């Protein structure tokens with residue numbers, strides 16, 4: 001059986017995707033920056049209910065050619081998940097833009113050269129809906145303009161990297177197909193021992209660090225549902241050359257609404273979640289459509305409230321809410 005390559009298997013989404021692929025009976029090869037994280041990754045996929053015997057872990061960095069040709073050898077399917085997503089934005093946007101763009105191009109070229117059938121790229125809603133528009137209603141037809149005034153380095157990096165991927169496919173993609181998944185804010189249980197930026201936000205709400213909720217509204221999608229959408233995007237012939245927004249049904253939520261769900265559903269565990277929103281103007285409530293993934297790929301995301309509650313329960317169960325963590 002030819003292995004499926006997942007880049008960034010050590011991450012929050014990557015580890016859930018590796019576990020989902022292994023559970024479905026695939027053999028999986030994954031890249032990490034440092035093989036020192038191999039045992040931690042094996043433990044994570046076992047926590048995700050998968051047998052790690054079918055997992056091979058290799059080293060490759062988005063900023064270097066070394067290792068990519070070997071990582072792709074014998075693969076017909078690639079999920080390119082790795083991209084820098086820091087908790088705090090760097091002063092120099094190139095710290096994110098360069099690895100995001102160059103890494104995507106490096107993986108796609110290596111995939112093309114290895115004769116890979118299809119690559120599914122994890123982009124983001126940040127590449128779709130971060131340029132304000134009247135009505136704030138977004139579908140896969142929308143694009144974030146990387147030159148939008150005030151756009152933070154991370155959304156710029158995702159918009160630039162995804163655009164570069166489609167440009168390469170059009171110019172010089174060979175026979176390999178590209179499908180793009182564009183998740184909104186990813187929440188839900190983590191398999192890894194380190195917390196990414198979205199789980200840090202839930203932790204901050206629960207441990208009282210976030211005493212006032214920032215005034216922002218966002219879409220939510222469960223990490224397990226994004227992994228499932230990656231699998232569907234790889235399998236469906238008609239997905240080739242298309243983007244798929246990944247967001248739970250229903251309205252986008254504000255931080256204070258998320259805090260309200262936590263307090264309402266979890267009682268004492270969420271007693272310190274913020275009740276007040278930072279002062280400021282009311283921003284438009286974005287409307288983000290998931291019809292394409294639902295109708296064309298049969299994708300059925302969990303309700304956002306379930307994801308929020310299970311994020312908090314996971315933080316509690318892994319001990320992240322104990323003093324000093």
Ligand code: NAP
Nearest residue numbers: 008010011012013033061062081082083084124185186196
């Ligand atoms: P994460 O836990 O930080 O995972 C990021 C992964 O990328 C890690 O495996 C990391 O490897 C790898 N990586 C970062 N820089 C790299 C480099 N220079 N070379 C090689 N690997 C590198 O973040 P995540 O939330 O799972 O994000 C996964 C993907 O989903 C990213 O493409 C992100 O943009 C996208 N996304 C995330 C969200 C969200 O809310 N979290 C929303 C939309 C889209 P190390 O383990 O070596 O650090």
